[in-house]
Amino acid sequence: MTKAICIILTVFAFAGCSSDPTESTPNPTESMYFPPLTGNTWKTKSIADLKWNQAAVQPLLDYLELKHSKSFIILVDGKIVMENYFNSHTATTNWYWASAGKTLTSTVTGIAQQENLLNINNKVSEYIGTGWTSETPAQENLITCKNLLTMTSGLDDSTDDVDPASLIYKADAGKRWAYHNVYVKLQDVVAKASGQTWSNYFNIKLRDKIGMDGNWVQLGVNSVYTSTSRSIARFGLLMLNKGKWENNQILNEAYFNEATTTSQNINLGYGYLWWLNGKASYHLPQSQLTFSGSIIPTAPNDMFMALGKNDQKIYVVPSKNMVIIRMGDAADDVNLALSDFDETLWGKISALYQ
Numbered sequence: 001m002t003k004a005i006c007i008i009l010t011v012f013a014f015a016g017c018s019s020d021p022t023e024s025t026p027n028p029t030e031s032m033y034f035p036p037l038t039g040n041t042w043k044t045k046s047i048a049d050l051k052w053n054q055a056a057v058q059p060l061l062d063y064l065e066l067k068h069s070k071s072f073i074i075l076v077d078g079k080i081v082m083e084n085y086f087n088s089h090t091a092t093t094n095w096y097w098a099s100a101g102k103t104l105t106s107t108v109t110g111i112a113q114q115e116n117l118l119n120i121n122n123k124v125s126e127y128i129g130t131g132w133t134s135e136t137p138a139q140e141n142l143i144t145c146k147n148l149l150t151m152t153s154g155l156d157d158s159t160d161d162v163d164p165a166s167l168i169y170k171a172d173a174g175k176r177w178a179y180h181n182v183y184v185k186l187q188d189v190v191a192k193a194s195g196q197t198w199s200n201y202f203n204i205k206l207r208d209k210i211g212m213d214g215n216w217v218q219l220g221v222n223s224v225y226t227s228t229s230r231s232i233a234r235f236g237l238l239m240l241n242k243g244k245w246e247n248n249q250i251l252n253e254a255y256f257n258e259a260t261t262t263s264q265n266i267n268l269g270y271g272y273l274w275w276l277n278g279k280a281s282y283h284l285p286q287s288q289l290t291f292s293g294s295i296i297p298t299a300p301n302d303m304f305m306a307l308g309k310n311d312q313k314i315y316v317v318p319s320k321n322m323v324i325i326r327m328g329d330a331a332d333d334v335n336l337a338l339s340d341f342d343e344t345l346w347g348k349i350s351a352l353y354q
Helices: 055-065 098-114 144-152 181-194 198-207 228-239 253-259 340-353
Strands: 005-007 067-077 077-085 217-218 222-227 302-308 312-317 322-328
Touching: 055 067, 055 077, 055 340, 067 228, 098 144, 098 181, 098 198, 098 222, 098 228, 098 253, 098 302, 098 312, 144 181, 181 198, 181 222, 198 217, 222 228, 228 312, 228 322
Parallel strands: none
Antiparallel strands: 005 077, 067 077, 067 322, 217 222, 302 312, 312 322
């Protein structure tokens, strides 16, 4: 197996900086760093500077490689602490976000709302017309954009197909939580509301404003984003800063707060296409069971997450000013979002700083 390329980076010293030892405490308003929109420059912060446990680094990297990872990045205060690539993957290689990209759709829907192009409380058919499901008009008209954001459309989740014949009534909108590909209709809503293609609106309003690369690819019935791992980290950094990139409020903070807070009373661990750690209970894809406790008990309770098929991960931890990216093949078995890998991985990540 290709040995992991481990880059343990050192922080740059800046002239005129105070030698006050309290400076090592993260300050979310003064110390947050944003990389330039173009080029490969990205400031770094070392394990030593953070006073983390150097001995915990190699066990983490060994586990990541063992579990079929392709990339792993840790940002603290926006600076790269670890950036590692495995199994022939590189910093310039694109990889698919899978369902972690749902959070891109959530974010751009929020941007369209703040531009007064749509209202998430309005019914979906107001934007894309009636007959987009096989439901009766009365049933279909209950489904709002917010229902798509919160996975409470009430549509049968036994298929990923989103043609009208496959979108079948299961329950009234808002009465049932089910992980469903129908969220992708929000991309149609944004396209209709903006008068642009989804990709064009996304590129102008989000991608280009934070220096991401990548593009949307249609894989069967799924609209999937692909990009480099650093672009994924850029999006995570935007979300760590509540929708703000340097002095530019790209997504308004009110919507951000809604998106990263429990959005309905069925699955407490779900916001607007974001997974939420530290709640009293949660649901999983393809299940109507309620599981007690936090989604990832070994991870911080304030963490919110973008989770994609086969262990694509964006972890955002506000209490630690931290963003973590893991991309690659399935760690163990094929999965839609959460897997046992998350809990074990976080045990090894937390060993770095505990």
